[in-house]
Amino acid sequence: MSSELVVVSAAFEHVKQLDELYGDAIPSAVIEQGFNLNGETVLLMNRAAGIFKPRQMSSGVLSIKTTIPRKGAGINIYNDQLTDDGYYQYSLQKGDPRGGRNKCLWQAYESKQPFVYFHAIAPAVYKALWPCFIEDIHPDGGYAKILVGIAQQNDKNSIVEYKLPDAIESRYMVRETKVRLHQSSFRAAVLDVYKNRCAVTGMAQPRLIDAAHIVPDSQVYGKQLVNNGIALSNLHHRAFDRNLLGIDGDYRIHISSEIKEHLPNGFVDKAFLACDKQILNLPSCKDYYPNRESLAEKFERFRRK
Known part of the structure; x- marks a missing residue:
């Protein structure tokens, strides 16, 4: 197992614990604490950047995120497009589509490396999707196509393996997660106005x-x-x-x-x-x-x- 995948697998285990504790509404402050791996603190995401690779990884990406800005007294409408397209469209960082932090996305795409997608359901509150993969990158369009992958237990050595879904699996996984995001955003908005x-x-x-x-x-x-x-x-x-x-x-x-x-x-x-x-x-x-x-x-x- 590569050093990158060791970090990614440990991150998945930590995110699984956060998911069990907070469900579909993980506070950013908790995510930003990171986790311990071999005596070192590994960060899970960067507050300022959407594409993140910790110093313990030499290539690829550990997480990406989308955010909802803090505006007004709360969210009064949530209207997610529940399209059955089989993927998420994630915008590239502005500038060189192959440079800067976008380079990490290309590395993850080329190596088929899984990562975590922190999708905001409210300001500073996230639902974690994992394992995710990059199916394709469209530099002219300025976006990457993100798939929700599948985690499987290897019977021979008890190691969890992560794989890209086929077309049918992809549509099912993405639609299921979009429905969950839709409901989680609605819940966050309602609880917000009721304090x-x-x-x-x-x-x-x-x-x-x-x-x-x-x-x-x-x-x-x-x-x-x-x-x-x-x-x-x-x-x-x-x-x-x-x-x-x-x-x-x-x-x-x-x-x-x-x-x-x-x-x-x-x-x-x-x-x-x-x-x-x-x-x-x-x-x-x-x-x-x-x-x-x-x-x-x-x-x-x-x-x-």
């Missing part, structure tokens, strides 16, 4: 809070508005989806009779009954309030149930 608090209970633990859809994602055709989401704890999200918790068009919370049947019960009383007939905790900006018409339509289903 990382559950709109029902006020609980402030982001890892236990979801962005609940009012209108199902399958019915919005890839276009996500923040006012189609409400920040809810995992528990209240499930109750909302199953019409055990309703929110009317005036933002008033209603608890179903099915839940009330379990009273008296200390947990049910604190988690649900204390919220009954209360007003939802709303974002500070009215532009981000949940859509009244969508809530009213969903509340009708809650009432019928």
Whole structure:
């Protein structure tokens, strides 16, 4: 195994741990800490540059990234193009398409070397995609075609090997990751406007809070508005989806009779009954309030149930 691949494989293991801990929303501050390899700190990315190779690698690239700038009070629209093209289009660094940091991309392309793609879902928050490969580079167009690869365990020596996908695998892998990015960006935007608090209970633990859809994602055709989401704890999200918790068009919370049947019960009383007939905790900006018409339509289903 080449020295570059040793570093890359160690980076993949570290990123896997970050993914298990933070899911699809890894803070940049955590990524920038890097990881330890043979007593040395190996950095994972550079804050200023999108194409990164640490000093422990003589060629190739360890990571690339896309960013979302900090603008305004948050993201109010996420409209990812869920195209079934089988690749990501990544812009080359300005200037010489074969020079500067672009040279690292060419080296990774020529050696079929895998790397990590940190794709921003919010300012300074990333989803990690790995292993990724460069399928082709278009210097005239100023971009590289990035594929999401496949990791396989080698039965003979227990070493994980990374390979380029075929055309069918590529389309599947890229589409799946784009859907995940789409959902992760929507969640980040919704939690941002609710200040990382559950709109029902006020609980402030982001890892236990979801962005609940009012209108199902399958019915919005890839276009996500923040006012189609409400920040809810995992528990209240499930109750909302199953019409055990309703929110009317005036933002008033209603608890179903099915839940009330379990009273008296200390947990049910604190988690649900204390919220009954209360007003939802709303974002500070009215532009981000949940859509009244969508809530009213969903509340009708809650009432019928």
